[in-house]
Amino acid sequence: MYVxxxxxxTDADIRRIAADGCRDLHELTMRxxxxxxxxxxxxxxxxxxxxxxxxxxPLPVLSAAA
Numbered sequence: 001m002y003v004x005x006x007x008x009x010t011d012a013d014i015r016r017i018a019a020d021g022c023r024d025l026h027e028l029t030m031r032x033x034x035x036x037x038x039x040x041x042x043x044x045x046x047x048x049x050x051x052x053x054x055x056x057x058p059l060p061v062l063s064a065a066a
Contacts, residue, residue, distance in 0.1 A: 004041040006041075015048065025046045
């Protein structure tokens with residue numbers, strides 16, 4: 001679904017950008033333009049970004065077998 005109509009940014013775009021390492025709304029705006037025009041999408045964009053970060057699980061560090 002479109003989150004930012006002004007700049008044509010979808011929820012899938014936001015999830016992809018989050019997976020590429022984006023951590024906050026300011027960076028999302030710089031990368032995609034989302035929220036840079038009228039700003040009405042900023043709350044939803046921040047929510048999707050936050051939810052996307054919660055789904056990223058770091059890989060466990062394995063110790064070398066001795």
